[in-house]
Amino acid sequence: MYARVMTALVQPGKMDEAVSIYRHAVVPAAQAQNGYQGGFFLTDPSSGRCISISLWETEADMLGGEASGYLQEQVAKVAPTLTAPPDREAYEVSVKA
Numbered sequence: 001m002y003a004r005v006m007t008a009l010v011q012p013g014k015m016d017e018a019v020s021i022y023r024h025a026v027v028p029a030a031q032a033q034n035g036y037q038g039g040f041f042l043t044d045p046s047s048g049r050c051i052s053i054s055l056w057e058t059e060a061d062m063l064g065g066e067a068s069g070y071l072q073e074q075v076a077k078v079a080p081t082l083t084a085p086p087d088r089e090a091y092e093v094s095v096k097a
Contacts, residue, residue: 001037001093002062004071006052008078008086015045018081022052026074030054033070035061052086055093062090 010018022041030036035057042051056062065071075086 001096002056002059003091003093004052004054004056004062005089005091006075006086008050008052009083010043010048010050010081011083012048014081015043015048015050018050018078019043021078021081025077026052029070029074033061033065035064048083055096059090059092 019041027039030039037055037057039052039054042053044050054062079085
């Protein structure tokens with residue numbers, strides 16, 4: 001299993017909007033992708049920091065969304081609430097409980 005981790009800062013007063021976009025637009029799009037295994041959207045309203053973690057069955061599934069434009073479309077949905085483009089990292093999931 002693989003995880004894409006994206007971190008970003010949300011504009012002041014826009015955290016609720018970012019969460020709503022993630023819940024109602026990003027999650028349904030992710031659920032339609034091959035190999036999607038779930039995800040999390042972690043928020044810290046006091047600092048404006050958010051972390052998106054999406055889990056993928058294979059590395060190819062995770063990278064396929066980048067090649068197809070899926071990832072860029074999802075970032076564009078939430079971008080108006082962010083202070084800058086998110087940082088992106090990829091990890092192999094060694095333990096899932």
